[in-house]
Amino acid sequence: MFSNGDxxxxxxxxxxxxxxxxxxxxxxxxxxxxxxxxxxxTSQLGDKxxxxxxxxxxxxPVIAILVFIPINAMFMVLIERRALALWTVRKGPNRxxxxxxxxxxxxxVKLLLKEDITPTGADAVMHTFAPIxxxxxxxxxxxxxxxxxxxxxxxxxxxxxxxxxxxxxxxGALPVVALVMAGWASNNKYSLVGGLRSAAQAISYEIPxxxxxxxxxxxxxxxxxxxxxxxxxxxxxxxxxxxxxALTGLNNALAGGGAKALxxxxxxxxxxxxxxxxxxxxxxxxxxxxxxxxCAEINRIPFDLPEAESELVSGYNTEYSGMKFAIFxxxxxxxxxxxxxxxxxxxxxxxxxxxxxxxxxxxxxIPQMVAAIRDSYFCSTLHIINPExxxxxxxxxxxxxxxxxxxxxxxxxxxxxxxDQLMAFxxxxxxxxxxxxxxxxxxxxxxxxxxx
Amino acid sequence: MGQDMLSxxxxxxxxxxxxxxxxxxxxxxxxxxxLVDRVVIRSGFILIGVFGTISGIFLLLSAQFLALAQIMxxxxxxxxxxxxxxxxxxxxxxxxxxxxxNDDSLPPLAKLFASCKRNLNLWVAVLxxxxxxxxxxxxxxxxxxxxxxxxxxxxxxxxxxVTNYSIPFEFASVLLLAALMGAIMLxxxxxxxxxxxxxxxxxxxxxxxxxxLALQR
Numbered sequence: 001m002f003s004n005g006d007x008x009x010x011x012x013x014x015x016x017x018x019x020x021x022x023x024x025x026x027x028x029x030x031x032x033x034x035x036x037x038x039x040x041x042t043s044q045l046g047d048k049x050x051x052x053x054x055x056x057x058x059x060x061p062v063i064a065i066l067v068f069i070p071i072n073a074m075f076m077v078l079i080e081r082r083a084l085a086l087w088t089v090r091k092g093p094n095r096x097x098x099x100x101x102x103x104x105x106x107x108x109v110k111l112l113l114k115e116d117i118t119p120t121g122a123d124a125v126m127h128t129f130a131p132i133x134x135x136x137x138x139x140x141x142x143x144x145x146x147x148x149x150x151x152x153x154x155x156x157x158x159x160x161x162x163x164x165x166x167x168x169x170x171x172g173a174l175p176v177v178a179l180v181m182a183g184w185a186s187n188n189k190y191s192l193v194g195g196l197r198s199a200a201q202a203i204s205y206e207i208p209x210x211x212x213x214x215x216x217x218x219x220x221x222x223x224x225x226x227x228x229x230x231x232x233x234x235x236x237x238x239x240x241x242x243x244x245x246a247l248t249g250l251n252n253a254l255a256g257g258g259a260k261a262l263x264x265x266x267x268x269x270x271x272x273x274x275x276x277x278x279x280x281x282x283x284x285x286x287x288x289x290x291x292x293x294x295c296a297e298i299n300r301i302p303f304d305l306p307e308a309e310s311e312l313v314s315g316y317n318t319e320y321s322g323m324k325f326a327i328f329x330x331x332x333x334x335x336x337x338x339x340x341x342x343x344x345x346x347x348x349x350x351x352x353x354x355x356x357x358x359x360x361x362x363x364x365x366i367p368q369m370v371a372a373i374r375d376s377y378f379c380s381t382l383h384i385i386n387p388e389x390x391x392x393x394x395x396x397x398x399x400x401x402x403x404x405x406x407x408x409x410x411x412x413x414x415x416x417x418x419x420d421q422l423m424a425f426x427x428x429x430x431x432x433x434x435x436x437x438x439x440x441x442x443x444x445x446x447x448x449x450x451x452x
Numbered sequence: 453m454g455q456d457m458l459s460x461x462x463x464x465x466x467x468x469x470x471x472x473x474x475x476x477x478x479x480x481x482x483x484x485x486x487l488v489d490r491v492v493i494r495s496g497f498i499l500i501g502v503f504g505t506i507s508g509i510f511l512l513l514s515a516q517f518l519a520l521a522q523i524m525x526x527x528x529x530x531x532x533x534x535x536x537x538x539x540x541x542x543x544x545x546x547x548x549x550x551x552x553x554n555d556d557s558l559p560p561l562a563k564l565f566a567s568c569k570r571n572l573n574l575w576v577a578v579l580x581x582x583x584x585x586x587x588x589x590x591x592x593x594x595x596x597x598x599x600x601x602x603x604x605x606x607x608x609x610x611x612x613x614v615t616n617y618s619i620p621f622e623f624a625s626v627l628l629l630a631a632l633m634g635a636i637m638l639x640x641x642x643x644x645x646x647x648x649x650x651x652x653x654x655x656x657x658x659x660x661x662x663x664x665l666a667l668q669r
Contacts, residue, residue: 001599004520076615123491123494126497128495161516162516162606163517163520163606166517166520166521166524167516169520170521170523170524170527173523173527173528174527175526176528176531177497177527177530177531179498180531180534180535181497184493184534184538191536192538196535196538196539199531200535202519203528203531204534206528223606279454395509399579403490
């Protein structure tokens with residue numbers, strides 16, 4: 001049936017092994033710094049270790065992110081190249097190491113050892129500062145997401161901001177500055193045009209992106225990422241993707257509430273049913289609007305006008321080499337990961353299991369399994385595994401990397417836009433559509449009790 | 453006097469005070485940098501730094517939403533301004549010209565008027581500074597509330613914008629709309645095609661010679 005079944009098997013094996021490796025390493029770092037070391041210090045020093053423990057706990061999330069970003073980017077580059085090779089019927093990287101799996105490690109070493117060139121006539125300070133400004137937001141912008149994707153694990157609890165999604169959006173607005181800066185400081189016409197294009201593109205596509213997220217925040221009534229995730233708990237019908245909680249009444253009815261639950265949630269009868277349907281359609285459109293806007297925001301392929309190879313050599317990063325180019329590269333892949341995480345948290349229920357609990361708890365064996373994990377030595381004494389966080393994180397990983405693979409599929413499928421098509425698509429299609437969706441949601445949500 | 457200020461600074465009770473002084477110093481330095489830097493684009497980027505530090509001050513005042521709005525609006529807004537500056541000015545051709553005013557022949561009063569007219573920006577700045585300073589210092593009538601500061605002021609802000617402050621809010625929207633329409637009218641204006649041939653060749657010559665003048669300056 002599959003002529004390339006062998007390749008698919010190799011990619012799946014690679015993904016599972018690498019992901020297991022990445023997240024085991026990151027979690028061991030978190031656990032060691034945030035839980036094991038404080039426990040050890042407290043047992044040895046007693047109360048004197050309190051301050052050190054506080055500092056260690058505060059540093060844990062940041063160090064976890066800094067450990068995570070490079071190995072994750074290495075994995076994502078490799079999986080992107082292999083998946084693209086699969087979809088365009090080519091051979092991917094296949095020379096370095098078994099099946100070419102060490103290719104990105106070799107690339108990373110090469111990039112770090114390359115000479116760092118500043119072109120003549122370039123503004124040296126800004127030329128150096130641009131990659132830093134491009135990379136920094138993807139580190140601190142990801143911070144509030146950590147609490148949301150780990151089901152509010154105590155270690156990451158401090159990071160939850162009351163203005164969570166707005167913080168992420170504000171951090172996401174900064175890289176544009178860096179791209180214009182890089183383009184201008186390089187003293188190269190191609191770079192300059194790339195920078196200008198990225199400014200035009202990011203500003204046009206930020207409007208539908210923000211409007212689609214505002215729609216979700218409006219349904220949720222909060223900007224807090226953890227609260228948004230918690231509202232969506234309890235199965236696929238509660239997810240913001242399907243009506244932002246408009247189907248909660250249906251979910252309650254299926255869970256055993258019957259017709260009474262339906263009458264409570266859809267209190268206006270037929271009007272409410274129509275509005276719930278409208279909400280479902282609007283939120284699905286919002287989801288696609290967000291994905292499109294995000295793709296443009298992070299310069300992924302149908303929208304990679306700022307570095308269009310066929311027109312602009314390499315756009316804003318033409319004049320970059322060595323470490324600085326590596327930082328640009330790293331930040332691009334981290335941004336893809338961050339965007340997928342935002343989508344997961346805002347639309348796909350964060351770490352929520354798509355199977356609702358009233359079905360899951362009736363499957364023989366699953367409640368016993370969770371109870372066994374909770375009672376085990378690893379969970380109760382060492383706190384290595386916490387069932388709430390563990391399963392939530394597994395779902396988050398599956399959803400996020402599903403979206404990443406989807407972005408790679410888009411890259412392998414669609415051709416690049418032309419700049420006028422890009423602008424026309426953004427201003428004449430996406431922005432009106434997002435405004436219409438927003439207004440429909442504003443009115444329709446009055447007739448349905450959402451997330452109730 | 454200086455000793456007193458130093459001792460107050462050193463005896464500052466907490467980290468927040470220190471952070472406030474650090475951020476203000478940084479933002480004043482960056483603001484001076486905006487004025488002093490002769491390259492338009494670079495001073496635009498420094499301006500983003502100024503607004504970044506001001507958003508830090510907002511964060512210290514536990515106005516999280518305002519701080520983030522500051523970053524979001526100004527980062528993108530100033531990038532646009534920089535882009536427009538890039539497209540409208542031509543820093544590679546325009547060399548700074550020292551303008552010499554010879555109004556020695558004028559009577560003293562007219563000389564004063566001429567100088568005021570030239571330095572209009574300065575006088576506007578001084579006047580607005582004095583007004584603001586008087587408003588801040590003169591009467592101590594800022595309403596103080598003993599309510600606890602809520603962690604996210606989003607709800608309070610939203611309610612205030614549509615109840616107490618709805619007229620200023622609407623007024624600002626109308627002003628922005630007028631500015632937008634004005635910008636469109638300006639952009640639609642007929643372009644001038646009055647470049648003489650001789651000038652054009654000279655411009656090309658200078659372009660070749662002074663390639664990248666703005667960056668080397």
